[in-house]
Amino acid sequence: xxxxxxxxxxVLKHWLLGYLPESxxxxxxxxISVVCIIGLYPALFAITTVLExxxxxxxxxxxxxxxxxxxxxxxxxxxxxxSLTKEDIxxxxxxxxxxxxxxxxxxVTVFMGFAVLPMGRNMVLVDMDAGLLFYFAMxxxxxxxxxxxxxxxxxxxSLLGAMRAVAQMISYEVALLLSSVVIVMMTGSLSLVKxxxxxxxxxxxxxxxxxxxxxxxxxxxxxxxxxxxxxxxxPFDLPExxxxxxxxxxxxxxxxxxxLFFLGEYVAMFSISGLGxxxxxxxxxxxxxxxxxxxxxxxxFGKLFVSMGVFIWVRGTLPRLRQDQLMNFAWKFVLPMxxxxxxxxxxxxxMGDGWLRWVVCSAILILAYVSxxxxxMRRKQFGPRxxxxxx
Amino acid sequence: xxxxLSGYLIVAALIFAIxxxxxxxxxxxxxxxxxxxxxxxxxxxxxxAFWRYGPHPELLTGMMFAIxxxxxAAAEAAVGLGLVISIYRHAKTSDxxxxxxxxx
Amino acid sequence: xxxxxxxxxxxxxGGALAAVLLKNLVHAAxxxxxxxxxxxxxxxxxxxxxxxxxQILVYVGAVAILVVFAILLTKGSEVPKDGVxxxxxxxxxxISAGVFAVLAWAVMQAAPxxxxxxxxxxxxxxxxxxxxxSRYVLPLEIIAVLLTAAPLGAVIVAMHEKAGKQEKLxxxxxxxxxxxxGSWGGDFVSETWETRKN
Numbered sequence: 001x002x003x004x005x006x007x008x009x010x011v012l013k014h015w016l017l018g019y020l021p022e023s024x025x026x027x028x029x030x031x032i033s034v035v036c037i038i039g040l041y042p043a044l045f046a047i048t049t050v051l052e053x054x055x056x057x058x059x060x061x062x063x064x065x066x067x068x069x070x071x072x073x074x075x076x077x078x079x080x081x082x083s084l085t086k087e088d089i090x091x092x093x094x095x096x097x098x099x100x101x102x103x104x105x106x107x108v109t110v111f112m113g114f115a116v117l118p119m120g121r122n123m124v125l126v127d128m129d130a131g132l133l134f135y136f137a138m139x140x141x142x143x144x145x146x147x148x149x150x151x152x153x154x155x156x157x158s159l160l161g162a163m164r165a166v167a168q169m170i171s172y173e174v175a176l177l178l179s180s181v182v183i184v185m186m187t188g189s190l191s192l193v194k195x196x197x198x199x200x201x202x203x204x205x206x207x208x209x210x211x212x213x214x215x216x217x218x219x220x221x222x223x224x225x226x227x228x229x230x231x232x233x234x235p236f237d238l239p240e241x242x243x244x245x246x247x248x249x250x251x252x253x254x255x256x257x258x259x260l261f262f263l264g265e266y267v268a269m270f271s272i273s274g275l276g277x278x279x280x281x282x283x284x285x286x287x288x289x290x291x292x293x294x295x296x297x298x299x300x301f302g303k304l305f306v307s308m309g310v311f312i313w314v315r316g317t318l319p320r321l322r323q324d325q326l327m328n329f330a331w332k333f334v335l336p337m338x339x340x341x342x343x344x345x346x347x348x349x350x351m352g353d354g355w356l357r358w359v360v361c362s363a364i365l366i367l368a369y370v371s372x373x374x375x376x377m378r379r380k381q382f383g384p385r386x387x388x389x390x391x
Numbered sequence: 392x393x394x395x396l397s398g399y400l401i402v403a404a405l406i407f408a409i410x411x412x413x414x415x416x417x418x419x420x421x422x423x424x425x426x427x428x429x430x431x432x433x434x435x436x437x438x439x440a441f442w443r444y445g446p447h448p449e450l451l452t453g454m455m456f457a458i459x460x461x462x463x464a465a466a467e468a469a470v471g472l473g474l475v476i477s478i479y480r481h482a483k484t485s486d487x488x489x490x491x492x493x494x495x
Numbered sequence: 496x497x498x499x500x501x502x503x504x505x506x507x508x509g510g511a512l513a514a515v516l517l518k519n520l521v522h523a524a525x526x527x528x529x530x531x532x533x534x535x536x537x538x539x540x541x542x543x544x545x546x547x548x549x550q551i552l553v554y555v556g557a558v559a560i561l562v563v564f565a566i567l568l569t570k571g572s573e574v575p576k577d578g579v580x581x582x583x584x585x586x587x588x589x590i591s592a593g594v595f596a597v598l599a600w601a602v603m604q605a606a607p608x609x610x611x612x613x614x615x616x617x618x619x620x621x622x623x624x625x626x627x628x629s630r631y632v633l634p635l636e637i638i639a640v641l642l643t644a645a646p647l648g649a650v651i652v653a654m655h656e657k658a659g660k661q662e663k664l665x666x667x668x669x670x671x672x673x674x675x676x677g678s679w680g681g682d683f684v685s686e687t688w689e690t691r692k693n
Contacts, residue, residue: 095522098522098525129544129619129620130545130548130620133545133548133549133552133620134548136548136552136556137548137549137551137552137556138551139556140551140552140556140557141551141555141556143556144525144528144555144556144559144560144563147563148525151521151563151567159567163564163567166563166564170557170560173556188621189620190620191620394606394607394609394611395611395613396609396610396611397602397603397605397606397609398500398504399537399541400598400602400609401599401602402507402508402537404595404598404599404602405508405511405595406507406508406511406530406534407594407595407598408591408594408595408598409508409512409515409591410511410515411587411590411591411594412515412588412591413514413515415581415583415584415586415587415588415591416580416581416583416584416587416588417515417580417581418578418579418581419520419579421520421562421566421569422515422520422579424562425514425515425523425527425562426515428554428558428562429511429514429515429527429530432530432531432534432550432554435534435538435546435550436534436537436538439537439541439543439546440541441610442541442543442616443543443616444609444610444611445610448616448618449616449617449618449622451618451623451626454543454545454546454623455623455627455631455634457538457543457546458545458546458549458623459631461549461550461554462553462638462641462642463638463641464553464554464558465553465557465558465642466641466642466645466646467645468558468561468562469561469645469646469649470645470649470652472561472562472565472649472653473648473649473650473652473653474653475565475569476565476568476569476652476653477652477653479568479569480655485569487581488581488582
């Protein structure tokens with residue numbers, strides 16, 4: 001029974017395909033999977049927007065949306081109808097073609113990343129040999145769409161927001177890649193399915209997730225920071241800081257195109273969370289051996305929602321960084337820590353089993369954190385702001 | 392096309408020629424760099440095509456050459472664009488035809 | 496060959512042509528990414544998965560962004576009045592046409608004798624990793640050194656020369672309350688700001 005529930009979607013797809021002639025099965029199977037992904041994540045996006053507005057409202061001591069439907073849970077419907085019926089305004093001086101293409105490219109590239117994410121046992125669209133590389137290649141392509149949006153609007157706020165966003169995404173993408181490379185070093189594979197399987201065993205009822213090792217924990221923290229910055233979420237949301245840049249690169253977008261940007265941003269958060277749980281939190285695995293009877297896809301989406309909750313919590317808690325703090329943090333703290341973590345992971349691998357490697361690796365990481373993070377960043381972080389004007 | 396490899400080689404030659412034309416005829420230094428990038432990419436396509444249809448793909452020679460060339464091209468782009476920016480700062484132009492003095 | 500090959504080739508060649516011909520530099524850079532993407536698709540069609548994704552990651556994700564940044568920092572997004580092609584464009588065109596003619600002629604002459612192993616090479620990412628770490632370890636190390644040195648050199652070359660000369664980087668001049676101005680981030684922001692104002 002549990003086995004059947006675990007594989008219910010896979011079985012359902014095979015049953016549907018069974019009615020088709022042999023030559024049609026592969027293309028139709030791909031189409032079914034793609035349609036499921038494209039339908040599922042916007043639905044999750046709708047749920048998350050309510051959660052976010054309610055949650056942030058609760059943190060800020062107010063009620064949040066409570067007018068549409070019971071407790072305001074139908075708010076996304078109202079938002080969707082509003083954005084669909086709103087007038088789509090394109091500025092007269094805007095570069096119409098680029099302005100039109102930017103949100104489409106953003107949404108397409110963001111959705112492409114899901115192709116390699118395993119969402120349950122046997123539930124992956126393509127088990128690619130170079131899956132992680134594909135994911136990052138698609139993630140890197142979103143930067144260009146952000147630039148296109150900002151530049152084509154012919155608005156200084158848009159352009160500044162886009163340049164900030166691109167600089168930030170490039171800087172943190174290095175950290176994102178380097179923190180994931182540790183996992184690749186340990187599993188010896190770029191395929192996300194194999195990475196999940198490498199974590200798929202338990203001792204004393206506890207899982208062997210990569211987060212429960214010194215290097216894995218450090219890499220997870222770096223990954224979470226870089227992922228938050230990569231998706232332009234608070235506290236790294238300077239590209240769209242409303243107090244200085246109106247709305248950043250999507251200032252000049254309205255109606256459905258704005259909704260596409262909004263959707264792209266949230267789906268990118270899902271995608272980054274999904275990759276993070278695949279790499280560090282065991283993907284679709286249960287957290288205890290005793291809980292394995294619960295279907296794998298419930299665990300994957302559960303982890304997804306927990307990390308979305310953390311995103312919302314962080315947004316409600318932390319203030320926004322300044323641009324120089326952001327760049328300092330990326331290049332002077334996160335990047336050195338990621339590089340050191342590579343070394344620690346190699347050390348872990350070659351020290352063999354035993355308690356010694358736990359002590360040595362943890363000691364190196366804590367020492368580095370104290371020296372780079374605590375001492376090195378102390379004076380830089382809150383010094384007086386310096387201004388330089390054009391001569 | 393009698394041979395699949397020759398199709399790829401023709402495409403690579405075409406992109407190489409387009410890149411060369413861009414590097415030779417455009418005035419802006421950045422466009423010259425864009426032309427050079429196109430030529431490098433065309434060379435990569437050649438390498439990969441020969442690797443795919445060559446007799447020993449398992450030795451990975453052509454593929455490795457292409458991967459290294461991608462890495463070198465990234466470094467080249469960074470240095471080249473840095474030079475363009477520094478020249479622009481100095482001469483207030485990025486037009487290669489106006490950069491005809493060796494004296495700063 | 497097939498239809499897919501012709502479509503992807505048309506995509507890549509069209510992108511390259513647009514990149515070279517378009518007047519607006521930002522448009523040219525965006526067309527360049529189309530060409531890069533088309534070439535990556537050609538790599539994938541040649542069963543070189545790793546190289547194709549690396550191409551997208553490096554070119555679309557990094558080089559195109561660098562180009563775009565350089566264009567905006569040098570005020571290149573405005574179309575110059577005195578034309579975008581140089582005075583000797585005819586000679587350049589003739590040279591490149593000649594190069595293409597020679598290359599195409601050579602390919603056509605050699606076509607019957609070109610190697611044609613139609614079997615798909617079974618190369619996994621593991622094999623590439625093993626090859627990188629064994630047979631190609633020396634080039635890999637050299638590339639690593641190059642990739643460390645080149646961005647450092649690029650940053651030094653592109654770094655702002657102080658107008659006043661008495662202000663050296665990292666040593667704040669008299670009367671300027673700069674504390675963290677040597678930082679990359681601060682520098683970057685003021686650079687974009689300055690070029691915008693000039």
